[in-house]
Amino acid sequence: TKAAHPLLDHLLQQQRDLFEEPQGLPLARVYDHRIHLLPGSPPVAVRP
Incomplete structure (x- = not known):
């Protein structure tokens, strides 16, 4: 969740493209x- 992993959420938002x-x-x-x-x-x- 966002509350549990704020740094991960921030990184994903920076690289969302x-x-x-x-x-x-x-x-x-x-x-x-x-x-x-x-x-x-x-x-x-080739398959046998």
Whole structure:
């Protein structure tokens, strides 16, 4: 509760934008993560 943890409540209020629900996809970044595969190669992790 607020009365039990005033410092935590203050910290959460300062950083409230970090805890908001996302409103869409993130912005495009300069570098995108990619895994380059060789043509015709099988998947690395498959279920038996």
